[in-house]
Amino acid sequence: MAKEPEDEEGGEFADFLADVSKEVADAVELLGPANVPAEEPEPKKTPVVAAERKKTPATTDSGIIVEWPNIADRLIEEVR
Amino acid sequence: MSVVNYGTREITCKIVYYGPGRSGKTTNLQHVYSQLPEERRGKMVSLATETDRTLFFDFLPLDLGTISGFATRFQLYTVPGQVYYAATRKLVLQGVDGVVFVADSQSRQLAENIESLQDLHANLADEGFDPRTIPLVMQYNKRDLPPGEISPVEDLDETLNFRGVPHYSASAVNGKGVFETLRSISTLVLARLSAPAAKGS
Numbered sequence: 001m002a003k004e005p006e007d008e009e010g011g012e013f014a015d016f017l018a019d020v021s022k023e024v025a026d027a028v029e030l031l032g033p034a035n036v037p038a039e040e041p042e043p044k045k046t047p048v049v050a051a052e053r054k055k056t057p058a059t060t061d062s063g064i065i066v067e068w069p070n071i072a073d074r075l076i077e078e079v080r
Numbered sequence: 081m082s083v084v085n086y087g088t089r090e091i092t093c094k095i096v097y098y099g100p101g102r103s104g105k106t107t108n109l110q111h112v113y114s115q116l117p118e119e120r121r122g123k124m125v126s127l128a129t130e131t132d133r134t135l136f137f138d139f140l141p142l143d144l145g146t147i148s149g150f151a152t153r154f155q156l157y158t159v160p161g162q163v164y165y166a167a168t169r170k171l172v173l174q175g176v177d178g179v180v181f182v183a184d185s186q187s188r189q190l191a192e193n194i195e196s197l198q199d200l201h202a203n204l205a206d207e208g209f210d211p212r213t214i215p216l217v218m219q220y221n222k223r224d225l226p227p228g229e230i231s232p233v234e235d236l237d238e239t240l241n242f243r244g245v246p247h248y249s250a251s252a253v254n255g256k257g258v259f260e261t262l263r264s265i266s267t268l269v270l271a272r273l274s275a276p277a278a279k280g281s
């Protein structure tokens with residue numbers, strides 16, 4: 001089983017943190033905001049045209065609808 | 081996935097402990113967790129079977145606090161070592177920044193170590209990583225077992241460490257070699273993080 005945490009300040013984690021802090025500080029300094037590539041803006045989303053959105057439900061050979069692309073389509077079919 | 085975000089001033093790195101079943105990956109994380117001071121202890125997520133074998137993965141978020149103005153977090157994961165959890169291993173490797181390969185030093189486990197290492201390479205390649213360059217550290221665990229039961233470190237290194245990466249002897253169950261390994265992989269990951277900038281300057 002794993003050991004209990006050490007009581008004194010200079011435990012294993014503290015030593016690890018001290019070492020890693022230096023590495024992180026170096027990395028941050030080397031990178032610097034100027035060296036970080038700017039994020040590319042997200043491409044604008046083209047609105048989906050209603051006609052494109054509507055899909056015909058898939059049918060089996062016997063004509064029974066087995067897949068309903070969305071609830072609206074299903075409601076329209078039920079109302080008919 | 082390693083991120084330095086100047087907007088939110090955050091650094092996040094993902095480290096995965098890989099290796100065959102029962103090699104001591106979860107024990108490594110348990111030891112790290114046990115050494116965390118109370119105020120830094122988050123939750124270690126661990127999903128295990130009744131026999132204590134990792135079912136899905138272990139996850140230990142390591143909040144290092146604010147360093148040079150950046151909130152720094154390491155995320156430590158393990159993978160389930162058993163052969164039949166291949167899909168999970170692949171999933172956990174997504175966005176990995178560094179890998180610790182935990183090898184079982186027992187002589188009779190050598191074939192399992194080799195198989196797991198090959199599995200690691202295949203999965204890294206599948207996820208779009210170059211297995212020859214991703215930060216990697218080898219840990220030869222269970223060095224506390226009787227000498228007659230374990231392979232010499234030199235033999236393990238010759239068989240498994242063909243990249244010549246840093247390697248550490250460990251007895252994770254006693255906490256030996258755990259932080260040395262973590263420190264080493266952290267250094268490699270952070271060095272890689274700033275490498276493009278250093279090259280360009």
